[in-house]
Amino acid sequence: MNATERDLTPLCQRLAMRYAAEGRAHPLVAAVAVAVRGRAGLGPDAFAAELGVALSMVEAAERGELPAEHLPSPYLDHADQRLIALLAERG
Amino acid sequence: MAQMASGDDAALFTFVDSFGDQVEAQVRRIVGGLFRSDILADGDEINGLVLNVCLAIHDRASGWHPGGAPPWVWAHSAIRQVVISHVGHRQVADETGIEGDVNGDQTVGADVTPDTWHALTNEHPYLQLLDQVLLEEGSARDRWIFIEYLTQQGSGDPSPANTVGEVFTLSPANVRQIVRRQRVKLKRRAEGDPHFAPLLELPLVSAA
Numbered sequence: 004m005n006a007t008e009r010d011l012t013p014l015c016q017r018l019a020m021r022y023a024a025e026g027r028a029h030p031l032v033a034a035v036a037v038a039v040r041g042r043a044g045l046g047p048d049a050f051a052a053e054l055g056v057a058l059s060m061v062e063a064a065e066r067g068e069l070p071a072e073h074l075p076s077p078y079l080d081h082a083d084q085r086l087i088a089l090l091a092e093r094g
Numbered sequence: 095m096a097q098m099a100s101g102d103d104a105a106l107f108t109f110v111d112s113f114g115d116q117v118e119a120q121v122r123r124i125v126g127g128l129f130r131s132d133i134l135a136d137g138d139e140i141n142g143l144v145l146n147v148c149l150a151i152h153d154r155a156s157g158w159h160p161g162g163a164p165p166w167v168w169a170h171s172a173i174r175q176v177v178i179s180h181v182g183h184r185q186v187a188d189e190t191g192i193e194g195d196v197n198g199d200q201t202v203g204a205d206v207t208p209d210t211w212h213a214l215t216n217e218h219p220y221l222q223l224l225d226q227v228l229l230e231e232g233s234a235r236d237r238w239i240f241i242e243y244l245t246q247q248g249s250g251d252p253s254p255a256n257t258v259g260e261v262f263t264l265s266p267a268n269v270r271q272i273v274r275r276q277r278v279k280l281k282r283r284a285e286g287d288p289h290f291a292p293l294l295e296l297p298l299v300s301a302a
Contacts, residue, residue: 009114010138011107014145018103041107065104 011038012089027067032074035090036064039082054078095165098155106152110145113166117151117173118144120166124177127252133181143180147173163263170261171242211241223293227283232276235262239269240276244298277302 015034022030040050040061047065051058054077063069064078071090079087097105110117121143125133133139150172151165158168166173215222228237239262246254255266255273262269281302284293293299 009110009144010141011110011145013142014106014110014149017145017149018106037103038107041104042111044108044111046102 010085011042011083012085014038015086015089022067029067029070032069032071032090033065033067035082035086036061036069036074036078038086039078040065042083043081054081095155095158096160098152099158103152106148109152109165110148113164114144114148116164117147117166120170120173121147121177124174125181127257128178128181130181143177146180147176150176163260167260167263170257174257220292220296223290224280224296224299227280227290227293228276231279231283236272236276238262239264239272243269243273274302 015031015038018037019030019034022033027033040047043050043053045053047061048058051061054061054075056075056077060069060075064074074090082090095105095109098109118140121140122134125140125143133143147166147169151169154169154172155165158165162168211225215225225237228240239258242258242261243254246257253266255269258264259266259269264272277299280290280293280299284290284299
């Protein structure tokens with residue numbers, strides 16, 4: 004299966020469950036933020052620069068401190084449609 | 095793997111994108127060995143298994159050493175366990191004849207960890223005898239190769255020597271040779287020491 008074809012939403016959901024158990028406020032948003040950076044293959048610093056947002060914003064998103072509506076819009080430009088749909092449904 | 099071991103969960107997704115196909119090939123081999131063509135034909139099921147396996151590798155990443163076997167080979171036992179826990183065991187008679195004695199209600203088809211093996215030997219007298227010989231007459235590595243081989247065979251793996259060879263980075267011929275030597279040791283001990291004589295009731299030993 005081509006990497007871009009692989010549906011990663013089940014993995015995001017599994018990760019979100021872990022984050023929820025850790026008490027993160029917005030676990031699914033955190034999981035999607037982590038997934039988007041992972042698919043970009045970048046560390047937090049480089050990814051923040053790539054998105055043109057502050058590093059603190061990337062870190063806050065991955066800690067689950069941001070609700071979906073506060074996720075910087077460049078995230079959505081980098082996320083595939085299935086992850087966006089997952090956020091829209093359940094974020 | 096180093097990134098995953100450092101606790102960066104994003105690396106899990108990088109890993110899936112980079113090595114998902116290799117993991118999928120491994121998953122398909124294991125599912126195929128269990129004769130679950132229905133699972134093989136279901137792309138969503140396979141994708142789910144691949145992702146679960148990647149998560150299992152992620153959780154064990156700190157134990158991997160750069161320069162060693164690729165992660166999907168190194169973590170073969172864990173991968174197999176993930177697959178079997180999802181798919182279930184193949185139900186076949188074990189040609190070694192040990193299944194009835196070993197399995198009981200247990201599922202030896204899942205790869206055996208030291209803890210579960212220890213628990214099994216406590217519950218099953220034949221295994222306790224067998225393990226006593228393995229501990230006394232051979233290297234720790236050969237003992238685990240033998241145990242892993244029995245496990246694979248018991249779970250219906252059509253090529254246990256290949257699977258075990260991948261795990262221990264040995265050729266299948268080497269694995270077969272080690273298994274043969276262990277069986278001969280078991281038989282010799284069983285024939286020469288009445289304490290171990292019950293082992294001769296196992297075709298695995300008596301036919302060596």
